[in-house]
Structure formats: C-alpha cells, structure tokens
Amino acid sequence: MRSVVYTKPGDSSVLTLEERPLPEPGPGEVRVRVVVSGVNPTDWKARAGGTYGDGLPFPEITPNQDGAGVVDALGEGVEGLSVGDHVWLYMAAASRPTGTAQEYTVVPAAQAVRLPDGTGFDIGASLGVPAMTAHRALTTHEHGPSRLAPGALTGRTVLVAGGAGAVGHAAIQLARWAGATVITTISSDAKAALATAAGAHHTVNYRSEDAATRIRDIAPDGVDIVVEVSIPQNAGLVAEVLANHGVVSIYANNGGDDATLPIRPNMGINARYQFLLLYTIGDDALRAAAEDVTAALRDGVLPVGEAAGLPLVRFALEETAAAHDAVESDTVGKVLIDVTTE
Template sequence: MKAIVYSQTGDPSVLELVDRPVAEPEAGEVRVRIVVSGVNPTDWKSRRGSAPGEALPFDEVVPGQDGAGIVEAVGAGVQHVMVGDRVWLALAAYQRAHSGTAQERSVMPADRVFALPANASFDQGASLGVPAITAYRALTVAEDGPRRLHPGALAGKIVLVAGGAGAVGHAAIQLARWAGASVITTVSGPAKAALATAAGAQHVLNYTDSDIVAQIRRIAPDGVDLVVEVAPAQNSQLDLAVIRNRGSIAVYANNGGDQMTLDVRNHFSLNVRYQFLLLYTVGADVIRAAAEDINAALTDGALAVGEEAGLPLHRVDLAHTADAHALVESSVVGKVLIDVLAG
C-alpha cells in the first residue's frame, strides 16, 4: 500500500511517498481503508518541529490526525464498529508512528474510530476530528454549562466566536447554532464575513473596526456568555470588555503570540473563567462524548462543508501531500483534504 512518511523534521519536502505492507489490527485496534484524509495545522507543526532535522519520537512518522473511510478489519474486543462500516477518525497519529491518515490503510486504536452517519459524506467525516472536537470542547466548558450539546442546550446563550472563517471557528458556529445559541463572530474582511454568514452566524463583525466593542455590546447589552478564542494575546482586552458576569473564555490557539496580559481586578470582579484547551490531553471521556454529540449534529444536517456552507474545500491526491501541508501552513482559508483513493 502507499503511505506518506517523514523521518526528520523540516519543510514539506521531507514528506515521502513509500510502499508499506498492510498491517493487521491487534486487540482493541481497527484497520480502516482511508478514503479522505484531513490536514490540520497540528500536522504541519509536528512535521516542522522546532527546527529542521530535530529528533523524532519514532524512526519515521505517517502524518494525519483526521480522516474518513471504511472499516476493513477489527481486532479482538472491538464492538462499536464492524467490517464495512463507514467511519470518521480523530487523533489517528497521536503517539503512534504508523497510524496517521496520510496512507491507504491505517491501523489505530478503536477509540479513535467513530461511525459516520449515513447522511454524512466522507468529506464531512474527514473535516471533523481536530476542528469539530475542539469547537465542541470550547462550547462545553462554561461554569454555567452545558456539559453536553444537543438542540436547545445553548438556548438563550450568546456565543462570540473569534475567527469565524477558520476551521474551528466554522465548526463552533455550526455547533452553537445547532444547540440553540445566538452567535456573534469576528472576521477580518468581506470575504471571510461571507463564509461566516454561510456557516450560520447571525452577527458577523469586522474586528478591525474601532467601535467593535460597542457593536458587540449593542447585540449583547449584558455581555456575551462564552467566547471561543483563537487569539487571546490580541483579544484579551476585547474579551474583557464584552464578557458578562460569570462568563467563560475558551482558548484553543495562540494566534498572535504566546504572552498575554490580564487585568486581574476587572476579571475577578466579573467572575470570569478562562479555560485553555488542548485536544490531545482532554481525556477519552470528553472525546467520546464529543463524538456522540457531533454525530447527532451530523444526523441533523448541522455540520455541512463546502464554500456554500462557509468552509471551502481544497483537494490534492496522496502523492501531493506536501502540497496539502504547504497550503495549510500558508493559512489558506477553508479545509484541505487529501483524496487517498485506496484500492
């Protein structure tokens, strides 16, 4: 079978297309024939490392945390999926050398494999994983709840999504709307505003406007309940100016810098909660709950992809995985997918 591997850190040129034997799943594992692989920033950041030529945890690595495909074999003890099932995958490559989705067949732990609802496409499945579960986690960390998402779970809540044209922002808008929230999002210009509107945000604002705080406060006079934050270093003052008493700010990225300064007095006077989150270490129970509720949203048609749904798709084939990494590394707007076309 064909697989993409890298044996040293560096730019996309370190990715190689190789032939590898097909592996058999052991107990608690599943082998999936990959149809579509999704590329995320975490994929190129792991490949690039902190410097070229940096030591890897394994002799070689198959990249790709997310994807979708068809179950081809299951190991002993696996019960929630069976041969022939359509599935989506999350964290496939985490702490594994050869489980990434940038290959024709992948063997991975069964708890990273989830049934794909019949009405959902492989493109949708490959676009979930890191973005959708991150968005789900951000929407379920507030002090006042909810802990799970379902229609009505966020009824009466106002959610501010920073960067609504990004993959996580897109999923956060869709999931928040599905759960009944009113959604405000901030973007940098008209093109991204059109995408955020297509995703379902009711209020799309330009964060470069000098009166952005006043615009948000007109929509949410008592403040927003929850901020899904991609750029805390840049937005900490804005977030403080619009958050309500007992509101929460869920931070999932460090766009704009690693250091931020907080006004302690004004934050504790509002009982503000900051929740930082990293998908790899949130715990299996959170991942499992997220997958269940994401599947419910998929079944309800709430997580569409494509430009008409606010998330343009960019496609390459497996042999051009380096081009896919380069696209994501260049901050292309939308989702980059690899058509694996397994035989």
C-alpha cells in the same frame, strides 16, 4: 500500500511517498481504508518539530490526525463496528505513527466513529480536531452545559473569534445547533459571507468597526462563551464584552505565546479563562465530543463546502507536502487530501 512518511522533523520537504506493507490491527484496533485525509495546523506543527522536538518517538511517522474511510479489518475484541462501515477518524497520529496520509491506517476502535447514513467522507475528514475542539470550547462554562444537543445553549450568547476558520466554522454550527445566539469576528467581507453561511447570526469586522461597541450593541449583558483563537491579540476586546461568569475557551496561540490580561475588568465579572488541548482533555471529554458531534451530523449539522461556509481545497496523496504548506500559509477553507476512491 502508498504511505506518506517522515523520518525527521523539518519543513514539508521531509515528507516522502513510499510503499509500505499493509498494517494489521491488534487487539482493540481497526484497520481503515482511508478515502479522505484532513489536514490541520497541528499536523504541520508536529511535522516541523513542535510536538516531538528534534527527535521522533518512532522510526517514521505518517502525518495527519483526521480522516474518513471504510473499516477494512477488525482486531480481536472490537465491538460496535463491522467491516464495511463508513467512519470518521480522530487523533490517528496522537502518540502513534499511524496518521491518515496513507491508503490504510490502524487506530484504536474508539477513534473510528461510524458516520450516519448519507454523511459523506469530505464531512467526516473535516471533523476530528476542528469539531471536537469546538465542542470542548462550548462546554467549559461553570454553569454548563457539559454536553451539546438542541436547546443546550438556549439563552446563551457565544462569540467565535475567527469564524472563517475550521474550528470557528464548527463552533458556529455547533453553537447554533445547541440554540445559542452566535456572534463572530472576521477581517473581511468575504470571510463575513463564509461565517454567515455557516450560521452566524451576527458578524463583526474587527478591522473596520469598533468591535467592542458592536458586540455590546448585540449582547448588552455580554457574551457567555468566547471561542478564542488569539488571546494575545484579543485580550482587551474579550475583557470588554464578556458577561459576568463568562468563560474564554482558548484553543490556539495565534498571535504569540504570551498574553497580557487586564486584571480588574476580569476580576469584576468573575471571568474564567479555560485553556484546552485536544490531546490532553481526557477520554471522557473525547467520548462526549465524538457522541455529540455524531448526533449533530444526524441532524444535518456540520456540512462543508463554500455554500456551507467552509470551502474545500483538495490535493492528491502525492501532494501532501503542498497540502501542509497550504494550511501553514493560512489558506481559507478546509484542506483535504484524496487518498483512495470511494
């Protein structure tokens, strides 16, 4: 089979396309023929040394956590999946060398989730890191909810920072599905159009508007949940617009590793700052996210494509290095790699 691998950390030039033997699933694992591989910032950051440093824990690693495809073989003891099932994959390369930038991959069965009938592989490959991160970000408020479903966020206001990104797109869609009023900050009219297409009720251009005033006009009592991509840049704004007992769910370090928080404004509203990383949130949270995201898919939520607010940018498997570069350079939309035919 064709497999993209790297044997040392570095820039995208360390990625090479090789022929490798077909892997066999062990107990509790499934083999999946990958149709589409999804690329996220975590993928290029891991390849560049952000996860493992100067050394690798495996002789070679195939990158990319997310993907979608067809179950091809079952390991001993696997229940609930059958050969031929269409599935979406998450955390395929988490503490494993078995990412989705290859024609076949082997993953724990729990990390291969059956796609609802009629849900395409492009959607499946766009879930994983973005949708599960968004789910966690929306379920950290001290008063709940801990799960998402229609009505779970009724009466709440959610602010999504950077609504044109993949996590922002998923957060907008999941929050609206769960009944929240959704505000998002964006930096251009084009990104406002994407966020609106995703389902945001209100967009605020933080470059041309007084963002705090606009958000307070929309939500006089403040916002209950902030899905935050850049707390170093947004700490002041967040403190101005957060509601009493509001939570700021921080899932990225865009803007730097250090942030300064204004203490008195946050203290006065009993603010909560919840950091989150998908790889360490625990099996219960991952399971809840996988179940709720799949339920949203059954309701027709989380579509992709420009009309749905998330343009698709496609590459061939042999162009995986270029796909990584596209994500690293902040290409707008979802970067996908076509691996095999449907």
